[in-house]
Amino acid sequence: MRLPIFFANRYLFSKKTINAINIISAISVVGVLISTAALVIVLSFYNGLEKFILSQYSVFSPELRIEPVKGKVFSTKDPKFEELRKNPKVTSYSEVLEDKVLAEYNNHQFIAKVKGIEPKSILTHASHEMLFAGTLNVRLDSIDHAILGALVQANLQVPIQGLNNQLTLNIPDKKASPNNINPIEDIRTRKIPASAILNNQPGFDDLILVPIDFAKDLLNEYDQITAIELYGSNDNSAQLKNEIQKKLGKEYLVKNREEQNPTLYKTVRSEKWIVFFIVTIIGIIAIFNIIGSLTMLVIDKKKDIVVLKSLGANHQLIQNIFFYQGIMIALIGSTVGALLGLGFCIAQDVFGFVKTSEGSLFDAYPVDIRYSDFFIIIVTILVVSTLVSYLASRLNIREFNKINMLDSN
Template identity: 50%
Template sequence: MNIALYFAKRYLLSRKTINAVNIISGISVVGVLVSSASLIVILSFYNGLENLIFSMYSAFTPELRIEPREGKGFVADAAFVDRVGKLSTVRAYHEVLQERVLLRYGDAQYIATLKGTTFDPAMSNSMDTLLQEGRSTLRQDNEDYAIMGARVQGTLGISLQDESRRIEVFSPRKGVKPGINPAEEFIMRTIRPGGILAYQQEFDDLLIVPMPFAREVLGEFTQVSAIEIHLQPGANVSATQRELSQQLGNDFLVKDREQQNPTLYKIVRTEKWAVFIIIAFTGIIAIFNIVGSLTMLVIDKKKDISVLMGLGAGNDLIRRIFFFEGLLISLIGCVAGLILGFLFCLSQQVFGWIRFGNAENLVTDIYPVDIRMFDFVLVFLTVFVISALISLVSSRLSVRQTVRLS
């Protein structure tokens, strides 16, 4: 058995002649416990929030999207579409035509992104969770409908109950030189508002319309802006992305969900790790209590140190005893904190103690939690490394003077 570890455990559990040593050691354990539990709770709650945001984004965004490497559009002929559709992992795909347009509703105007698609959102059950009002169909009773972002609806003041008014969509006419009559320079079509998407930055300025309507108002009848691909459940997204990239060549980009909106993923993950670093610094301050605890313990065990030196113990053995002492204090607090944090997160998953203040426009009113084993390993290693460094330095400094006096 390791002699240094044996003495460290005996010193940790035995009574001290100086009562302050017990108090400082207890404070050190509690400090590490609270910081470790806080780290687990914060990371688990951010994981749940990350899953919620990504699930809302995924309901609107396809797994893969094919875009031209240069330019705004490309021709999707039969041979091109056949290369996409023949993959066994592809469940469905649809063409997209996207461009900036001017919208007018009454006296209000707004520049939005028109998205024409051959895909009917009403076929996707997940789209219903994103609807704030109205319905998700794009065509009904031989009439075209538009689904708009919350910002489009709010800026223009669009009312779904007013059936007499339509949204006017303006797009510059291609190949027309500026003339006396500005109206001849634009193509104008009207469409009936059908649904409003919940507030989400990624699609707040969108106006989703059927593809034939988009081709008419944009004057584009041959090219498409992108092809959006939905995969089979359980399909390997990365493998399908690589296979499509190889088949299509260097003229096209095949983007997964993260590449389609890198800003969203970067912001969510950056916030999580920023909070982790802040809480970790708080934990470092708590671990520094080990310095005071070891210093007091060395003073309390001066006689034991003299006896050990008389029996032939070297300075290295004495330093290792107090190094393990500091390490044990930290690890006990860390393990207890991990267990406490796990139980708290588990209770939130089961009972949902913590809720959003106003959840009328949210998918869920219970704060989501996602417990991941990686977070426990990360917190444990963080506490272990920091406590090992602090214990090493503290044991050397505390023992040096005492050994010299002994």
């Protein structure tokens, strides 16, 4: 094993002469290097974009959300829900009631989503960073108020300050009597003043946050809710999720953030891996330079091969010399490329020199370095390089032997 590696090392790092073979080998190393660095940079940039996009949606998504398996609403009169509220592992517990409503103000109309929450849990549903204007509260001086999404305010033009800032919310009464002669009696209508406007962000642009008591009165749903939104006392949400699911049974679903937005998560991640495979294919093309490098090396070292055979070297040993040289080219290129890619990503994260266009949500492209990606990249490059080196060394030595047999005849 040591002898093939010794010869491969001597051929790759020959100090006596620099000829075309050394240059071709260097080009092969550079090809692997650039491919690896490109994969590291592209995946890190996509990780940054993925993290940013998901953070925009996760800002308003609770850590855990309990929903019924069947139907849209459920009752919380079961004692296990009260036990869950008192669970020391749960830092925030809020019952939620939500539905689509027709919002009106000053002859403007908009279909919005009203979401009733417990007033004390407002900071778990929104933060001051999300606030564009107004006061982040759904109950001021014992009076119910609404917090509007940016799209709602843009369509209704509701002022935050002043006396005349009450918007009207309308929804068909699900419990209306079928004997009503007047259709207006089938519509429930309530008025509520606006206290704040949220920033323009996907996920809550069409939202109207109100106290849950107001939502129950508006929707005529006093005994049931749509969901329960929870936040845990630590980051081990998977364990808390399993614990709550086991306690509530099969009648309820306990969803984490990914399960609340499955399409979004799948789309973002699939885009990342599609780009990974595209760049990998480009990298494989660069790795095929190893074939040319080994082919030229076999031709150049023809005399050395003859000498080694005369000294008793077998076919496998000679083949391994060129095989290990291909592995060395891939190992050097991938290692240096990964380090250069890592350095570039760290520099981008610190200095942000790759800027975005004006009007973007961020000034510089975000970067998220995940070392699991490095492992995947290195393994991919080495596996492909190993296969290419093995095939190239085997085919070249076989052809060399055939030529020698013909020459001897």
